[in-house]
Amino acid sequence: ENLAQCPFRGTRVGGAMGKSPQLDDWWPNRLQVELLHQEQPVANPLSDENYKEAFNKIDLQELKKDIKAMLVDSKDWWPADYNNYGPQMIRMAWHSAGTYRIADGRGGAGQALQRFGPINSWWDNGNIDKSRRLLWPIKQKYGASLSWADLIVLTGNCALEIMNFPTFGFGGGRRDAWEPDRSTYWGPEFWNGKPFKESKVGEYYDGHPEEMVTQNLRWKGEPSDPNRDLENPLAATHQALIYVNPEGPGGNGEPKDSAMAIRESFKRMAMNDEETVALIAGGHAFGKSHGMASADKIGPAPEAAPMQAMGMGWQNSEGTGFGKYTMTNGIEGSWTPDPTSWDNNYLINLFKFEWEKTESPAGAIQWTPKDPNAPKTPDAHEEGKMNDLMMMTSDIALKVDPAYNEICQKFLNDFEYFTNAFSKAWYKLTHRDMGPKDRYLGPEVPEEDLIWQDPVPKRDFDLIEEAEITSLKQNILDSGLSVSALVSAAWSSAAIYRDSDKRGGANGARIALEPQNNWDLNRPDELNKVLSTLRSIKDDFNGNQSGNKRVSLADLVVLGGCAAIEKASKDGGFDVNVPFTPGRTDAIAEQTDVESFDWLKPVSDGFKNYHNDKVGYNIPAERIFLDRAQLLTLNAPEWTVLTAGLRVLDQNFDHSKHGVFTDRPGTLSTDFFKVLLSMDYEWVPQNDREMLFDIRDRETGNIKYTATRCDLIFGSNAQLRNIAEVYGADDGKERFIKDFVKAWDKVMMLDRYDVKDD
Ligand code: HEM
Known part of the structure; x- marks a missing residue:
């Protein structure tokens, strides 16, 4: 009788705030306009902090020393394999960055979204909760001066460095998210928080009933069917995976099919064949895979775990549940005889030996050298015990695919070349979504500009001021260009920006370069007329300067928009001043990766x-x-x-x-x-x-x-x-x-x- 008065009286359907059914359950097709209002400053307890200033005050070398000390300080609650947390931290950093996809620029390491669902609970991110928890003392020490996103990537670099790998550089400046991201589409399957092996069959939403759909990658018929199709904009071949299933598509154990899936998936992440091989062969020079318990011994993922798990998941009921009992992916073993140092043994052994399909203690498909005299690898926890080397189906793929094979040969013959390729690819992987180099912070940002950074030249001239801005606007309007044409040029140049990976935008005047100047949605004929008029205004203006004041084409395109809007507003009876901030510079074709820019074109x-x-x-x-x-x-x-x-x-x-x-x-x-x-x-x-x-x-x-x-x-x-x-x-x-x-x-x-x- 008292129960009836309780506002949360626990009726059949839940009866409390946020419980289904809600608006979207009743009307699943309504447009969720509220998705525009995520990441509000009110959700960010650090919104009053200037991260740039705070980060720049850190002594990066001191911080790296702290991280490197932590990496070799094994804790009893999660003992380090080989007394070295390095490999598991590399995997953490790679998985943090590896969600990136070029089609919409979403995913990536930029906001440490790995801390929130659904990503924190993906089967592929198994036990990465432990890696982040091991980092907490460092995060605690540096607090607001060091975002999780920066810490995760930097720890990946430190891990590589303590294992004698020369990293290419590190840029800080990533701002953490403070709530799960609801705007990213990760794939069509329902995933119920159970291990992937249990949930993959029959428990997904299948929008294509006529096809075999076990993954985001789907085939009509057999897995090797060339009609395979990975849904746009996804880069992972399976929801809840970072890229591909290590056991081959759908767990089929076929290296050839695996190679196809890897190629498609890494391409979606903006990596070419050489970068792909460098990353996989480089990454798997370190650490091991974990499969010492069967999946049914593993508890729910973090988002589904009980309160007392305090945000951690995958409680393992086998033995102690960690150390030599660890179960993460299900595959068991290490790729190399020395998993804590940088060497070429991954490729050497992959090619030197024949590998045969075997099964891990957890029942996963993996590969073992046929030759009993092949080198062994030390057990990660038991002193003196030696184990067989291991390869995954996705590793054998590098050998069976002709193009990957050729690249492997190059890497085998030239370890320095391979080292450099992995170093650069790792830098790209972990910084790909940071946008303009102006955002990079700290003393380890390399001087060199890389094409994937969409570089723009540094400004080497003085800025135009109020008087020049006013007269340039007049010149533009006097040139006879229409309001519509001027607004279109300015909007087209600026509005391809996407905040996901911070690419695109008016700076660089790439609107005047291939491919943007010819995109049909930019009204190319009209646009090129606008650009040629603006160019001559620019040349006149710059030619007439006695000092070092200059105006760029990029600035003039935007200024043309300002002038046009002021005119359009005046025609409607309102005088306005449209703000204008000069300082953009003009990029050249050599600084522009046409293929990569084409991804920015809206469909x-x-x-x-x-x-x-x-x-x-x-x-x-x-x-x-x-x-x-x-x-x-x-x-x-x-x-x-x-x-x-x-x-x-x-x-x-x-x-x-x-x-x-x-x-x-x-x-x-x-x-x-x-x-x-x-x-x-x-x-x-x-x-x-x-x-x-x-x-x-x-x-x-x-x-x-x-x-x-x-x-x-x-x-x-x-x-x-x-x-x-x-x-x-x-x-x-x-x-x-x-x-x-x-x-x-x-x-x-x-x-x-x-x-x-x-
Ligand atoms: C471990 C798959 C690419 C670095 C693993 C594990 C799997 C896997 C299944 C074992 C996880 C566990 O049970 O602990 C794959 C697949 C890849 C891929 C399918 C792409 C085809 C990469 C890349 C890197 C990387 C690009 C880094 C550049 C690592 C490292 C480990 C690891 C360092 C060892 C982690 C540890 O020792 O705890 N990978 N991986 N992997 N992976 Fe990859």
Whole structure:
């Protein structure tokens, strides 16, 4: 009877905050606009800290000394293999970085998302919870001055160094996340927190019933079928794995199939064949795999573990559960006779011996040398005991694949070359998602620029000031370029930025280089006219300077946008000053990796009503639009004002009229909202696809406008509609201009790590 009064009375369905069913359970297709509002400063207890200053105060050598001492200080609660935590820390750092995928730039080591679900509980990250817990005393000592993300990568470097491997460099500057990331799609399978071996069969959501789907990588028919297809944008072939299954695709034990999966998967992570071989052969020079207990002895992953586990998972009930009983992946053994020092024995033995398929104590497929006289490797815990060498199916893949084999031969013959290749590839792996080099902190940042860093030249000229900015804006407007063309050039150059890996943006003026200058969504003909006019304005201006003041093309592209928006706003009755921060420089083609830049091209872009049907996306366009807004770090009001503004400024990639709800395109007005919110119209899909809509006058039945899903979402989604109402109201006009200009400037400045703090 008292129970009835308790607000959390524990009814059948839970009855407490956050328990299902919630909004998304009832309406799984609603657009989750709230995904734009993750990572709020309120969730970050360190939001008042300047990380750059704090990190720069650390004595990096002292910190590295602390880490290196920890690496050889074995603790009884998790005794180190070979009395050296180095190998397990390399795996931790690699798994932290290895979630990166180039298609959307998400994943990677940048925010230490490994600390949160789902990643902290992926089967592939088994026992990495122990590695991080071992690091806690270091984290505790340095506190706010050292992010987990930096500590994890730096520890990987220290581990390599104590085992005599020369690292290429280290840049700090990674900012930790403070909550799980809900915006990243990791794959279609349901994963229930049980070991992968138990959960992989039959417990996933299978969106493609006609195909064999045990993984993100799917085949029609046999595993070696060339129709295999790894779903975009994923890089891992199985949800809850970092890349590929070590036992071959679907655990089939086929090295050839494994090679195909590795190639596809590493390509998605922006690694070529040589980098791939360097990473795998380099990484597996160290440490061992763990499979001394069967999977049914292993408890739930961290997110599902009981309270008393205090955030750790995979409690192992075999023996002590650690040391010689350790069970992580299921495969057992080491690749080399000396797993704690850098040498070429991994490749030497892989090629010198024939390997045969065997089974680990945990029942996993692995490979053992056929030759009984092959070298042995010392047991990680029992003094004097020697074990057989081990290879995984994914290691044998390097031998059976002709292209990988050739690279292995090169590495075998030239250990120094191999060392250098692994060193560079490790640096790329762990820094790939950091963005411009301006973000890198500390004394170990290499001088050398690398092509994957999308380098821009250092500024070697003085900045233009107010008077020059004003006259340049006038010159641009006087040149006869239209508002629409100028805005399109500026927006196109800045808005391919993505915060996931901090690539893209206006700096470097890569809008004037291949491939961006020819992307169909950038209106290439019009764009190249704008660029040639701006170039001549630039040349005139720079040629007339007696001092060292210069303006770059990159700056002029952005300034052209500012001038155009000021004009468009004035035409609508409001005088505004659009902020402008000079200092961008112009990159050259040699500094631009065309293939890597092509990944930045949106497959669909709601800001320009660009919807590429050929890609065959089954995802509604507005969902990809939301994704783009999230990559631009926009909040819902910013997303709304920018879209509305771009529509009335005639920014559709093909100058189509979809969503251009105005009779005065080129004027910055709230007309978009007026039509969107009006009950004078009805909206009628043009066909079953419900991509394009006619907007009819209810009275006359005449088609007044047309629109796409990416226009109407601002009127149909409850959260966006409420925002639209603010700007569509009679007092919303000035607010709209102000908010549009602010959001515009934010986008123009997204990549300016040369002048802003993260
Ligand atoms: C260990 C798979 C690539 C570094 C392991 C383990 C597996 C595995 C199953 C054993 C985990 C355990 O039971 O403890 C793979 C696969 C790869 C790959 C399938 C790609 C095809 C890499 C790369 C690196 C790396 C690129 C680093 C550059 C390591 C290290 C260990 C390890 C150092 C030993 C960890 C320890 O001693 O505790 N790998 N790996 N691996 N891996 Fe990889």
